[in-house]
Amino acid sequence: MTEPLLSVERVSCRFGGLLAVNAASLTVAAGRITGLIGPNGAGKTTLFAIISGFQRPSDGIVRYRGETITGLPPYELARRGIARTFQIVQPFAGLSVRENILVGAHLRHPKRSNALAAADLVGREVGLADLLDRAADTLTVSGRKRLELARALATEPQLLLLDEVLAGLNPTEIHEIAPTIRRLCERGISILMIEHVMQAVMSLSQHVFVLAEGCIIAEGTPAEVAADRAVVEAYLGHGAAKKLGGAHGR
Amino acid sequence: MRGLLQIAVVVAVLAAVPLVVQSNTTLNFLVVTLLIALAGQGWNILGGYGGQYSFGHAAFFGTGAYVTAILQVRYGVNAWLAFGAGIVLGAAVGGVIGALTFRAGLRGSYFALVSLAFAEVLRIVASVAPITGAGVGTLVKLDLRVEALQFQSRAVFYWVILALVAVSLLVAQRLERTRFGTWLIAVRENEDAAKALGVNATQVKLGAMVISAAITAAAGCFYTQYFLFVDSGIAFGTRMSIEALLTPIIGGAGTVFGPLLGALVVQALGEGAKLVAGDAPGLSLIVYGCVLVLVIAFAPRGLIGLVETIYRRVARPTKREAAHD
Structure with a gap:
């Protein structure tokens, strides 16, 4: 595999006694849509803030095109070709x-x-x-x-970071905006999208990372991730995978 | 183009006033009004367009005033050069205060309080330092020659300050049409969003502070040449800081003509109050306070904003009718 456009290497972020992100690693391949999902409070937004330069990690490295960009201010990242949107829209x-x-x-x-x-x-x-x-x-x-x-x-940008662009939209609106995102990818912009809503990101992304309680617990294609026992438990609670039986268990 | 035309018309009309009005009292009133408008336009660049509400613009006004006076009186520097030096040093003071406050990440009321503190420190230093004449102040010798930047006729002074105001209007208008200005307004509207779009917010605010300080300092330089006297209370007192922020807020912060309109209204009301109630000390400040409360309550976008709202309400129905035809 060629070198990824963006790579997050064992990034941790601590707020006092709370370890919001715990040695999380992920990569974004050029020209693809990569998803980052996880239940509420998993640390997605914190990890996103670290990648986009709004939050300094306590530990770990973020690399973009092979260069270390950890701790660079957001405007500098924008100049280098990384753009982000905000979960709570900030017009x-x-x-x-x-x-x-x-x-x-x-x-x-x-x-x-x-x-x-x-x-x-x-x-x-x-x-x-x-x-x-x-x-x-x-x-x-x-x-x-x-x-x-x-x-x-x-x-x-060459890399677009989308922070829950689909959240708060109704199914019709999601249906309308999804092709726009897909078109951007076809135009050569690599995309990392965080979503809380699983369904939407599953249909768009080619590769998905799952964050739960600050750790990356799974990665793979959307289908692989959806079938992962740890992912099902993270979303639905301990023992859920067992209850669902063979349908999801591995 | 339309913006430039508006400025040209307003300045041309104002320039014609001394040809009609001969009264020294009226001209004096207008000179002071334009002086306040200039100081207010300085504030408007940083506060109106940049959203950084300074309570200490007297720091720049005073620097301009003192530098102009001290260079002439103590070092025998030509008045025109001293005037220019006053603007440059005023801008430099703005740069230093801006670098300290913005790099420290001070926003909103924290920035306001710290800017006030800087002006107060300068006032106290000026009131004891020998070079400023301490408590006595500095008196510039009367020397009614063009080389000394002093004029027999008030009309000439009036045109000088009007020229400075015209330049400040052009600066504000330019701001609305350039990348720097667009970024400055973006920082005002939402600093985080601006940063995400590649705006170096600290640098943009610092730039605005320097321009802002230079314009307000120019008002201070002019003050010295016009009144030939400056002391610590006049130069760095809170009164100038308040007038510099009051006029654009009342006229319309973040608009080209806001400070000019605000200065006209505020000064006219101040004079009107004097006519009615005699020359009671502090009376004008009470009037300013009342006007400020009224404007914030009923026209948060200032008088210019109020005019625009009324204009739109009147204009909209006619547009709709036109669409139906």
């Missing part, structure tokens, strides 16, 4: 949709006219073409999620 509320995307577009396009053109293009790509002049705070939840995506895309 620039006082600005229009176009101006929101423009902030990201300016990273690669110092000139305003070029940046505006790039912003419009990205807006269209994620399905916000008709809403570009709307105030960002008038968007629906689904619109805001698209805006999060658009802003991150406008920085022209």
